[in-house]
Amino acid sequence: MENLTYAGFALERSSELRLQHDEVQRLKDQDNLVILPVCNGKNLFNNSNNTYVAISLSEARDLNLFDEEMIFLGFDGKVPYFAANIFKEDQISGLNIHWEFKSLHSIINLITFTQASILAYARGMSIWHSNSVFCGKCGMRTESDEEGHIRKCISLECSKKIFPRIDPAVITLVEHPSEESCLLGRQANWPFGMYSVIAGFLEIGESLEECVKREVEEETGIIVNRVLYQGSQPWPFPSSLMLGFAAKAENFQFSPKDNELEKIMWVSRKGLKEFTEMEDIDSDKKLPSKHSIARTLIDSWVKREIKFL
Ligand SMILES: [Zn+2]
Structure with missing residues (x-):
């Protein structure tokens, strides 16, 4: 699975420098450094040109940012990147009328693949600091x-x-025993009409494959075998790693053990054509966002790219 949003990390992490404090201090004096502010999990965005805001060295000094809230992210070529944890939005957004702290979800269709991966990293690290x-x-x-x-x-x-902290979660496309449909469900608190594949968090003492089997059975009553790993996606909302699987169902009648899903259904490839994008607000059958591994799993299954051999 390639080109998953938030993956494809564009920076060289240079993790050896994390133990070389003096060297990193010198990087903070470089005129070309990029500082990405994050406040309450939101990234600083420029509404006038639809890109993220990297504040300058002088702006950072004026804001006294060179303290413990700076996080060294890595390099793009010779340009060092840092994230900066900001506590009050008006500390920075007041500097420019076009600047606004925004959620990554709300700007994801406006920024590039590369920007998304860097902002996700900055956001994830910032939230972890705030929670720790x-x-x-x-x-x-x-x-x-x-x-x-x-x-x-x-x-x-x-x-x-x-x-x-990274929280691993499995997300699984389950194929019907007849091979002609896949399993979708929806939680009551999701946006109206949205359906997705089956997901859940890994528990202590559990392998990923065991987690897939448990989550699918708990939420739908379906027993699966042939659990096959497909790919992974960083999902910093706030700190998940999504591990994508495909699995084959042994039965097809639903008997959920919990109430996590309010609706469960088998959907054929033809039936999936009636589903719309998330942007179609009024639709009562929507696919998950094209930025999610859930959607990539569904699209791969439609194209018969998932093999259960
Ligand atoms: Zn202690």
């Missing part, structure tokens, strides 16, 4: 270290290190 200011072991404050890639408890007795 206290130590989960002793309750003391934590501070950023290794150029924003770990946080450390300030208690000398504890000194617990906290690493960026």
Whole structure:
């Protein structure tokens, strides 16, 4: 699976520099550096030219940003990229009338594939910092270290290190035993008319394949076999990694064990043609966003690219 939105990371991460503080400090003095502000999970966007805003060195200095809220992201060629955690939107958006902090979902159709992957990384790291200011072991404050890639408890007795959190979730296209339809469902709190394939979070002590089987059975009563990995997608909303699978159903009658899905159905390739894009607000049959791995799985199945051999 290629060209999944938020994947295709465009920067060289240069992770060895995370332990070379003096070197990274020197990068912060470079005139060409790019600083991507993030505030409450929203990225800074320029409404006049539909691209992200990278603030300048002088703007960053005026805002006193060269403190622990800076996260070293990597390089594009010789240009160093940083994310900056901003606490108040008006700290920056007041600098230019076209600048506005916006959710990545709301601008995803306006920005390039490369920009999406970089903004997703900046957003994910920023949210992790905001959610990790206290130590989960002793309750003391934590501070950023290794150029924003770990946080450390300030208690000398504890000194617990906290690493960026990623929550693995499986997402599975299930094919009917007859091969002529696939399984879609919808949760009551999703946008009107939206359907998708079956997803759920990995639990401790579970393999990915076991998770696929459990989630599909819990939500639909369908037993699956031939669980085949298809690809993965970073999904920083706020911190998931989506692991895409295809699986073959052994039965076809629904008997869900939980109430996670309000509707479940088998849909043929012909039936899928009646489904619309998410932008068609009034439609009661919508496919998931084309930026999601769920949609890529469905499209691949329609094109018979998924093989269950
Ligand atoms: Zn601690």
